[in-house]
Amino acid sequence: MAVYSQQALHELGFLSVGENVRISTKASFYGVGKISVGDNVRIDDFCVISAGEGGITIGNHVHIAVFSSLIGAEKITIDDFCNISSRVAIYSSSDDYSGEYLTNPTIPSHFTNVEHAPVTLNKHVIIGAGSVVLPNVNIGEGVALGALSLVNRDLEPWSIYAGQPVKKIKPRSNELLDLVPAFLDKYNSEQ
Secondary structure, three states: OOEOOHHHHHHHOOOEEOOOOEEEOOOEEEOHHHEEEOOOOEEOOOOEEEEOOOOEEEOOOOEEOOOOEEEEOOOEEEOOOOEEOOOOEEEOEEOOOOOOOOOOOOOOHHHOOOEEOOEEEOOOOEEOOOOEEOOOEEEOOOOEEOOOOEEOOOEOOOEEEEOOOOEEEEEOOOHHHHHHHHHHHHHHHHO
């Protein structure tokens, strides 16, 4: 995967860019001045990151896999140690599907009823391939989301979810938290 140099990333005009950032030259960015990228982030080929007024914040040690998208007018927050698998779509804006309004961005807003609401992925969230996250969702710390899931509500921390719409399957271990200090010590000592 061909990646932007650190200098090229700064020239793109991000709000901020951390260290050791590997972003594919085949990824697309819109509203780049409202996008913050932390340290040790990898964004793969063919991702679309489109920030609206609320902006997009990507924390440290985050991976966004091939063909994923983060799109919408409201704030999207991806906290530290999150993993977004391939073909995941995260929306902070969504049209009204009721049939009572016109839809799509070619229509003036007074004819539509678009919902704009923030989306937050807290630390250590992993989202399975092909999943969709809708506006106004807070995914709790440590949530694991199965492939092809639809998230239309808040999810409780340290739980495993799957389905359309998602259902809680069982609790998720939080033992990985014990690994974080040792990982950070080792990683920081190698820098």
